[in-house]
Amino acid sequence: MSVSTDESRRTRRDEIAAGLAEVRERIGAACRAAGRDRDEVTLIAVTKTYPASDVRLLCELGVREVGENRDQEAAPKARECQDLPLTWHFVGQLQTNKVRSVVSYADVIHSVDRARLVEVISREAGKQERQVGCLVQVALDDDPARGGARPADVPELADLVAAAPHLWLGGLMAVAPLGEEPGKAFARLRELAAAVRERHPRATMLSAGMSDDLGAAVAHGATHVRVGTALLGRRKPFVR
Numbered sequence: 001m002s003v004s005t006d007e008s009r010r011t012r013r014d015e016i017a018a019g020l021a022e023v024r025e026r027i028g029a030a031c032r033a034a035g036r037d038r039d040e041v042t043l044i045a046v047t048k049t050y051p052a053s054d055v056r057l058l059c060e061l062g063v064r065e066v067g068e069n070r071d072q073e074a075a076p077k078a079r080e081c082q083d084l085p086l087t088w089h090f091v092g093q094l095q096t097n098k099v100r101s102v103v104s105y106a107d108v109i110h111s112v113d114r115a116r117l118v119e120v121i122s123r124e125a126g127k128q129e130r131q132v133g134c135l136v137q138v139a140l141d142d143d144p145a146r147g148g149a150r151p152a153d154v155p156e157l158a159d160l161v162a163a164a165p166h167l168w169l170g171g172l173m174a175v176a177p178l179g180e181e182p183g184k185a186f187a188r189l190r191e192l193a194a195a196v197r198e199r200h201p202r203a204t205m206l207s208a209g210m211s212d213d214l215g216a217a218v219a220h221g222a223t224h225v226r227v228g229t230a231l232l233g234r235r236k237p238f239v240r
């Protein structure tokens, strides 16, 4: 490795370390404010649009959970990082034709939002002899257009996941809707999660909160926050 490459790697490592320290501090503060134990909340580093070398640096810095939202990008990145002790979370909208690939590296899929997807993931997990964790994604604005199931459909979908071979039900996931105070939306999510947990006591994961709203999510019971920008920097605008 040349000196300049070495140096830029060190600079990038420092940048990420600073982001990580700040995010961990915010999570800690949110836990204290909510009277929760710090170890009730797990940070998932969302590495979309950032290279495998950043995943490697995050791992060096102690991160063990990473998230990706597009299979085309995630599959090669996960392959490049195969030697690392990481848990991979798939957090993006998922089409059934991508399920085979996603199941090959994802340990947990956060975006299960329809019965057909449960069926396909279960079958593929069986073929690949894997156990895949599934979270039911909730459309907190009751509009499934951007991904997520309507709140009214969530209990039944959770039952389906719990009953499907090769899958385990982790719990629920949501993204705060646009144009509503996140805390209000996360309060609804927390109620729905409690209802699901009554039927499935081991489904304790609540995946909510991103760079801008992780505090509100932790205040409302999030166990997993998914953070990209605050760790790695602002992503370039996505151009189709």
Ligand SMILES: *Cc1c(COP(=O)(O)O)cnc(C)c1O
Pocket: 046, 048, 069, 091, 092, 175, 209, 210, 211, 212, 226, 227, 228, 229, 230
């Ligand atoms: C990109 C993304 C995140 C991280 O968002 P930031 O605002 O960059 O922290 C979290 N969850 C999902 C589903 C995402 O697509």
